Amino acid sequence: MSNVLFTIDSYLSTEERYIACKNLISQVRKNYPEKKILLINKFPKSWELESIVDHYYFYGEGFLVGYPPKEILDSGVYERPYTYVIIDNGTCENWYPLVNVTDHVAGIFNSFLMSCKIAKMLGYDKVFKLEYDTIFDDGEFLSMSKDIESFKDYLFYGKRKEGQWAKPHQSLIDVHVVGYSTRCFENYELLKNDTDFWNLCKKVDYYGKWIEYIITSLIDLEKRTKNLEGIEYNQKIRNQFPKTKFDIINSPGEWTNSWRDVPKICRMAKSGEDVEKYIVLFYWNNSETVNSIDSECFIQDVETGKETYRKSTTLLSKRSWMFDSIYVDKPIKITTISKYPDETYKHEQIIEPEKIGKLNARFLFK
DSSP, X not given: OOXXXXXXXXOOOSHHXXXXXXXXXXXXXXXXXXXXXXXXXXXXXXXXXXXXXXEEEEOOOOOOOOSOOHHHHHHTOBOOOEEEEEETTEEEEXXXXXXXXXXXXXXHHHHHHHHHXXXXXXXXXXXXXXXXXXXXXXXXXXHTHHHHHHOSSEEEEEEEOOOTTSOTTOOEEEEEEEXXXXXXXXXXXXXXXXXXXXXXXXXXXXXXXXXXXXHHHHHHHHTTTSOOOEEEOOSOHHHHSTTSBOOOOOOSSTTTTTTTSSSEEEEEEXXXXXXXXXXXXXXXXXXXXXXXXXXXXEEEETTTOOEXXXXXXXXXXXXXXXXXXXXXXXXXXEXXXXXXXXXXXXXXXXXOGGGGGGOSEEEEEO
16 A cells, blocks of 8 residues: 555535536546545535545534734734735835735644544555645646655645745745655644644744745754654745646635735835835736736825826736835825726725825835
8 A cells, every 4th residue: 555645635615616626636546546535625515525535534623713812913923924026126015914814724734634643544654735726737747756655754845935024944835735744743733723723833933824834834843853854846836837727716805816906005115114105006917817907096185186196007918017106195095996807896095194004015115
C-alpha cells in the first residue's frame, strides 16, 4: 500500500462546487489510479460523492473566527491581512477589515489535522492535500509524482516572504496543493472555538487568519524538537504550474471584491507616514478574467453639490494602472462606476478630511 493518502478538502454547498469536486476526483483517478482518496466535506449534502472515493468524512462543527481579542490588537502583534500592488511610484496597500476575510481559517486548519488523524488510523504516513476547486493540467499534475513519493515530512509549493510589514521570521506557502507527514500535527487538537484558535496563534507565534502563514509557522515550531525534512519550491504555485487553474470558485466577499471598485480610494503616505488632507485614487485592473475595465469617477463638494473632479478611463490590459492625488480640505462625496463586460458596480463614499486616516487602503510613495 502507498504510504500517501490523497485528501480533498471541500465545502459542497452548491452544484457548482459539487461538479468541481467530482471533476477533481476524476483527475486523481486518471493520473494516480493507485492512490486512495479521502474526501473531507464541511457541508451536510454529499451529492453521493462518498460512492466514488475510498474514504469520506463529514465535518459539520466548523466555525468562523471573529474579531481578534482586544489584548492582541492592543499589543500590536496582530497580522492584519492585506494585498498590495507595486508600481514605479510606490505601493498601494489594500488592507482588509478585521472580520469577513479568511474567517474560515480554523476550518482549514482542522482539515489538516483531521486528514492526519484519519490517515494515521488507516495506516498512512503522509497526506497529499488538494483543494476541491482545482483543475489540473494533466502533465503538470503528473510532474508532481516524484515529489509526492519522495518528500519526507512536508512538500511546500510557493514558499516565500511577502509584504513590507511581515516579520523577518515569517513566510507563507500556497495551500492549494500541499504535502505533510502525520507526525507534523501530532501535538495539536481540533479547534472548536475562537479561544482555541487564538491559543494556536500564540503557540506558533503568528497572530493572524492566513492559513498560509500558520502552516509554515507550525512547521518551523515543530522543527525545533523534531528532525523534519521536506521539499520546498520558492516560486508561486501559479508560476510553477501555469496551465493548472486554482481557486476556480470564489465566494463573494471582502476578499474576492477587494479590487472590484475602480479606482481604489486610498490615504496618502510618504516615508511611512500618512500625509494629512490628501487621498490617492488608484486605478488598477486586477481582474484575471477580463482585459478591459471602464471606470468613471467623480467628486462632489458635499455642502454645495459642485463637481470638483471627473475622470472616465479604460484600463485596457490586466495589471494596468494610473493614479491621481486629491487635496481634501472639506467633506466630499466620491462616486465610482466600474464597468466589466458582464456587470457594473457603483460605489459611493463620503470622505471627511479628519477621517482620511481611517481609510483601509493606503498608497505609500517611494
